[in-house]
Amino acid sequence: MQTIRACIEQHAGATPDSVFLIAPESGQTLSFAQLKAAVDELGAQFDGLGLGHGARVAFLLKNGFWATRLFLGVMANNRVIVPLNAVAGNVQLVHVLDHSDAEIVFVAPEYRDKLAEIMAQVERPIRVIEISDSDGPQWPDDAVAVATPPSPTPQDTALLLYTSGSTGLPKGAVLSHRAVTSGGRNVVEGHQLQPQDRALCVLPVYHINGAMVTVSAPLYSGSSVVMPKRFSATDYWQLVAENNCSWSSIVPTIIKYLLDRAAQEPYDFGNDERLANFRFARSASAPLAAVTLEQWEQTFKVPMIETLGLTETAGTVASNPLPPAPRKPGSVGLPFGNEIIIVDESGEECAPHVVGELIMRGSNLLDLYYKNPDATADSIRNGWFYSGDLGRKDEEGYIFITGRSKELIIRGGENIAPREIDDVLYKHEAILEAAAVGVDDENYGQEVVACVVIRDGYQCSEDELKAFCQAGVGNYKAPKIIYFFDDLPKGPSGKILRLKLPELIEKATTHK
Numbered sequence: 001m002q003t004i005r006a007c008i009e010q011h012a013g014a015t016p017d018s019v020f021l022i023a024p025e026s027g028q029t030l031s032f033a034q035l036k037a038a039v040d041e042l043g044a045q046f047d048g049l050g051l052g053h054g055a056r057v058a059f060l061l062k063n064g065f066w067a068t069r070l071f072l073g074v075m076a077n078n079r080v081i082v083p084l085n086a087v088a089g090n091v092q093l094v095h096v097l098d099h100s101d102a103e104i105v106f107v108a109p110e111y112r113d114k115l116a117e118i119m120a121q122v123e124r125p126i127r128v129i130e131i132s133d134s135d136g137p138q139w140p141d142d143a144v145a146v147a148t149p150p151s152p153t154p155q156d157t158a159l160l161l162y163t164s165g166s167t168g169l170p171k172g173a174v175l176s177h178r179a180v181t182s183g184g185r186n187v188v189e190g191h192q193l194q195p196q197d198r199a200l201c202v203l204p205v206y207h208i209n210g211a212m213v214t215v216s217a218p219l220y221s222g223s224s225v226v227m228p229k230r231f232s233a234t235d236y237w238q239l240v241a242e243n244n245c246s247w248s249s250i251v252p253t254i255i256k257y258l259l260d261r262a263a264q265e266p267y268d269f270g271n272d273e274r275l276a277n278f279r280f281a282r283s284a285s286a287p288l289a290a291v292t293l294e295q296w297e298q299t300f301k302v303p304m305i306e307t308l309g310l311t312e313t314a315g316t317v318a319s320n321p322l323p324p325a326p327r328k329p330g331s332v333g334l335p336f337g338n339e340i341i342i343v344d345e346s347g348e349e350c351a352p353h354v355v356g357e358l359i360m361r362g363s364n365l366l367d368l369y370y371k372n373p374d375a376t377a378d379s380i381r382n383g384w385f386y387s388g389d390l391g392r393k394d395e396e397g398y399i400f401i402t403g404r405s406k407e408l409i410i411r412g413g414e415n416i417a418p419r420e421i422d423d424v425l426y427k428h429e430a431i432l433e434a435a436a437v438g439v440d441d442e443n444y445g446q447e448v449v450a451c452v453v454i455r456d457g458y459q460c461s462e463d464e465l466k467a468f469c470q471a472g473v474g475n476y477k478a479p480k481i482i483y484f485f486d487d488l489p490k491g492p493s494g495k496i497l498r499l500k501l502p503e504l505i506e507k508a509t510t511h512k
Contacts (some may be wrong), residue, residue: 001220002154004175005039005076006294007184011222012036013025013041020218022226023065024239026133028063032222035072042073043148045139049127051103053077054157058102058126060111062229065133068215070106075158075180078149083206085220086111094121095169099371106131119254154178160370161208163311172370173312182364183208183314184216186337190319191247191282191305197223200239200248202231205495209285212315213249233257238266241274248278249294251285253297253494255304256432260455261298261323270301272407280301280322284309286495287419289426290329308332308401312385314364316490318399331398331425332391332420338362340395356404356497359384407498409438411446416477418498421450424472428465430458433488436479439503451488451501452481481507 001008016033023029030038041253051057057074059081061067074081082100084093097105097118104127107115112130119126133136158177162170172461175183201214218225226243228235236258241243249256267275276457282305283297294490296304297471308318319338320333327333352354360472361384368376379386390408391401402417409416421436433453440446450469453458462482469478485508487501 001209002181002271003156004072004158004180004216004219005074005078005151005268007034007181007219008036008039008072008076012218012349015195015222017433018222019224021068022224022243023068024226024228024243026065028065028133037067038069039076042069042076045137046189048076048080048139048145049104050144050146052146053078055079056082056095056100056102056160058084058100058105059131060084060086060105060107060115061131062086062108062110063201063205063210064229065225065227066106066131066136068225069214070131070207071211072219075152075177077280078152078156079158080157082162083211084135086204087207090114090118090121092170093118093163096172097126098122098124100160100172102126104129106137108132111205114407125208127404134156142212150176150296154181157367159211159314160405161206161211161311171372171375173366174368174370175314179314179364179366182218182337182362183212183316184218184220186238186316187213187217188221190316190321190336191217191280191506192219192306192322193221193223193247195222196244197221198242198244198471199223199225200236200243200245201225201227202236202491203249203251203285207285208311208315209249209251209309213282213284213309213403216315226253233261237267237275240278241267241272244277244485249282249284251494252283252288253286253294253433253490253496255283255288255292259295259299261290261395269299277321280305282307282319284316285491287422291423291427293329296399302321303327306330306332308389308399309389310361312366312379313338313360313362314366314388316365317360317362320398328398329392331400334397335360335399337364340399342391342399342453350392352395353392355390357389358387358389358399358401360387361385404498409436409446409448411438411441411444411448416448420473420477421448421469421479424469425450425465427472428460430454430460430467433496435488435498435501437498437505437506439502448477448479449481449483449505450471450483451483451504453485453488 011032159175160178203210263338280303284307309315317338318332319329340360344356374383418436425434432455436450438446489497
């Protein structure tokens with residue numbers, strides 16, 4: 001099954017009545033047979049709109065019934081889906097809509113005004129169709145039919161997904177049907193998913209984690225997904241219980257929020273029959289502190305599987321195995337469905353425990369960056385994708401991420417990985433969010449500072465946290481200033497955007 005259509009047709013034929021999609025707010029569901037019929041109906045509508053083979057179709061939607069139908073239906077009908085990041089700034093969205101060559105954009109009523117502001121800055125015409133889960137798309141009457149495109153091949157482009165743009169305007173990763181289905185397969189194999197499994201998707205489908213891990217993987221495995229419109233810490237465990245979910249993909253920020261309100265939950269974790277089917281959660285998109293992983297497992301009594309995924313690799317490239325196989329806190333695990341090696345600046349593979357850049361190759365790799373040959377040539381060399389992530393392997397091949405090459409703090413000539421400091425800060429009971437970053441300094445080139453968010457009901461001084469860090473990483477690496485904020489800038493997956501922190505610090509008037 002190397003195309004989205006092949007996956008849908010396979011399960012529609014083998015298990016037509018099995019439920020694939022549940023939208024809990026509205027109670028809407030789709031079996032695999034209904035998904036196949038919905039995809040065929042969308043194809044006819046796309047033909048009537050004059051959308052040819054490979055046409056770019058964008059959407060600005062929250063998760064839900066129609067977002068999932070469109071996401072899969074566009075790809076299955078051999079057009080290219082362009083999910084728009086609903087929390088991105090207008091500058092980035094204008095760039096994505098224009099750069100992607102989108103011919104049509106579907107928009108939810110709540111984003112109508114936002115889209116109008118964006119469209120006013122795009123010079124070429126783009127057809128807009130409003131859509132809601134209750135009423136579906138408001139299809140136009142002025143249809144001009146085109147011939148139905150052929151069924152997609154593994155080489156056809158399925159998804160044009162833009163990176164978060166933390167270092168500038170986002171780049172568009174061109175992902176083929178082979179890449180998208182391989183991304184789903186890697187999750188299935190890494191987590192041993194079976195048709196009876198059911199995922200809870202609380203990450204946005206416009207992000208690679210939500211798109212590949214909790215849509216493509218259930219589709220590939222013939223299992224099912226519960227798709228609420230958004231994440232809610234209050235509703236999370238209730239959704240797991242009411243829908244008999246067996247797993248969920250989340251990020252460290254969500255993990256912290258769930259831990260923060262664990263005492264308010266009405267469940268006896270580890271003994272409650274309502275949660276008996278929930279067998280694991282997985283963490284990706286941002287580093288997970290070892291202490292946070294331990295707190296999760298002690299509190300909720302289910303394994304937390306740390307993984308690694310990238311937009312450019314259609315999601316998961318590495319994962320810790322499920323119990324009883326060994327998991328290593330602080331490690332993103334072993335390669336799954338990919339080759340991953342760690343190389344030095346000359347391109348030679350590093351010995352165990354030596355830090356270098358992670359490079360990878362596999363059938364899930366992007367084809368190129370759309371209309372960006374320089375970025376493509378810089379990142380894809382001889383079939384290998386150069387990720388920009390820094391890390392090391394141990395003797396058993398487990399991968400440990402130490403940071404991004406562009407995020408390294410170089411203080412007085414010494415390289416300092418921000419994650420070292422983050423991990424120490426997360427051990428303090430008062431910390432909800434933390435991120436260290438380097439700022440310009442006349443004496444050392446760069447100085448270490450940290451930005452933190454304090455948990456509700458806790459208090460903590462700057463001096464206390466600085467002493468805590470000094471005890472954990474030593475005086476040289478410990479932050480010299482700690483800034484306190486109500487929130488830290490994040491991408492769509494909940495990952496803290498470290499490269500935006502200097503801008504936030506410049507605007508800060510005080511620190512404690």
